[in-house]
Amino acid sequence: MMGECYMEEWIKKIREAGIVGAGGAGFPAYAKYNAHVDTFIANGAECEPLLNTDQAIMMRHPQEVVMALETVGKSMGAKNIYIAIKQKHQECIEKIDGAIKNLSASVIIYPLRDYYPAGDEFMLTYEVTRRVIPPAGIPLNVGVCVANVGTLYNAYNAIFNEEPVTYKYVTVNGEVGSPGVICVPIGTTLRDCIERVGGATLKDFSVIVGGPMMGRIYPDGKEALDLPVRKTTGGVIVLPVDHPLIFKKTIPESVAVKRARAACIQCRYCSDMCPRNLLGHQLYPHLVMRTVSNVENAADMRMTLLCSECNVCELYACPMGINPRTMNSVFKSKLREAGVRYDYSGYLLKVNDMIDYRRVPVYRLVMRLNLDRYSQDVKYYGTVEDIKSVKIMLRDGPGRTARPIVAQGDEVLKGQKIADVDDDALGVPVHASMAGTVTQITDEYITIENTGVKK
Ligand code: SF4
Ligand code: SF4
Structure with missing residues (x-):
């Protein structure tokens, strides 16, 4: 395991890898981890109904999550390192427990009851430590750092393999052929995500990007189809246009x-x-x-x-x-x-x-929420490679928008840096999530098309 003396080195690596909080807020991870705490909590609570994204990551990459958790937690000075998982996800707990034992890691599994919002940083910090984050505060105010398991998986890839963030696990659920979790290149359109799980089963549908409680709603789902998967996208839920939840969430x-x-x-x-x-x-x-x-x-x-x-x-x-x-x-x-x-x-x-x-x-x-018919075990589709084009956002959370460093017509390789942020600014660089040709550059995104460029 890496020790505290390497902190500066891995902080640089996770900045260079373009890591932001994968759980939704998108705060640059290097800035969040550059602190001293006594408690570090990996957030595997996944409290939004219908989402299985974090479970898929923990099931498939338990060693990576635990290694990153211990490395980052110890470097930040944490004496108590936890991973919080819902008690009901027994298989997941067993996988993580196996990884902890294999690695002889000083990580404690904290089993959570199945309530909402168990993954809220304030609730989670209280649940695990009995400390209350002050109003308008952050976990750091009470000596705690909370990190989503997806962010930690990305941190593992950055610290140990020097790989940037190019993929995202996303749950696609609701009125689709066969709901599941897919791992897609960043910038894949929601249309592609939905098609990969069998397509929408309704002609007219609404889309929620994120979870049903806090996700962003598109009453006319077709308007959401060209949106790209961002580094923070955890779920895509397709619902009938007349579903009661759509009505409730669109009251003017x-x-x-x-x-x-x-x-x-x-x-x-x-x-x-x-x-x-x-x-x-x-x-x-x-x-x-x-x-x-x-x-x-x-x-x-x-x-x-x-x-x-x-x-x-x-x-x-x-x-x-x-x-x-x-x-x-x-x-x-x-x-x-x-x-x-x-x-x-x-x-x-x-x-x-x-x-x-x-x-x-x-x-x-x-x-x-009238969602019981969609609350089910979903399948895992694996990693999708054959996407025709991606639209990669230049900013996924707080901080500076990355400045493109490629030009239209350039051929890029997967993992190549295509936009950057000045060293002294809060923000992270952006990388090509697939090999191809840059076809469009705007103030907000870069489009890459798969033109057969060597991977
Ligand atoms: S949305 Fe309602 S329940 Fe949630 S924090 Fe705000 S006031 Fe409280
Ligand atoms: S009726 Fe009024 S006070 Fe009662 S829960 Fe609804 S908003 Fe709150």
Whole structure:
């Protein structure tokens, strides 16, 4: 195993490999890992229903995940190194346990109950360490680093093989021929992903990119087909256009306001079930709804900046089926536009005594979302190589957009750097995910076509 003295070297390698958080946020990994912590947690919780992406990575690459976890964790000074996996994924736990034993690694498996949002960094940190990340804070504030298992797999490839990020595991589920997890070149279109699992089974369909709770929705799924798989894409879910979840997730803001005024009964279930509120953060969605109902000074709306947009309040807790999360998002974006930040005053963070009883069981959530028919074991399709073209984004999260260093018409090899970021800027370079010819360069992406260039 590599030790602390090599930290500078592997930090450089994971930056050069273009690694960003694979779990969704896309924060450049080298910047996140360049710190000192006492606890490191690999996040294999995969709390969004219908997704099997992290499981596929742990099942197929247990040694790689454990090696990267121990290397990065130890280098950051962690005395406690965990990998958190849902208890229900016994096969996965056995694979990881086998890898830990093989490598004599100092890694502890932390079995999680099956609730949502078990993979939220705040909940996971509390679950494993009993420490509460302060409002608007990050795990580092309490001496913890949390990394998605997909990010760690990429870190392994960078540290031990000097390979950049060129592939992404993606779950494709819902109304498709045979749902499954595929490993595709970064930049593969969602159309190709859906076709690889048998295609959409409906003529008209909607698409959710990500998980059903927090993913981005495309009511007309055809509009999503040309979108590329990014370094952060974990799932693609195809649903009927008239599915209740599509209806709920596409309520216009103006309608949500009217519903808040007409139907909110101030039962405060939204606040009582809110994962951040349960951790003692002063976030009360029922007070936001009261304010929307024109009750002056009902709440300091800066609290909405604490909302993780997990959707528990809106898609699970609210008995009236109205939209507290949507209202939070509206205020939150207005405050952000105005440059308002949440300044934590240091108030006492008292975890709610009921926290263990108010977590949302995933099986009930799946039924509430009318997704039970899609909640199944999915197959693993393996790695897809024969893609005709890829559209590779120049930025996948916070930080600087990478600057193209190739020209239209250039022939590139798989893994070749095609865009870069200055050394002193936050951001990561971008690499060709397949060999081919550069056919288009815009401010946002580079397109490569498979023209038979030698791999
Ligand atoms: S749960 Fe629904 S009805 Fe109850 S306070 Fe919250 S928004 Fe209003
Ligand atoms: S979406 Fe709702 S439940 Fe989730 S953090 Fe925001 S207010 Fe709380």
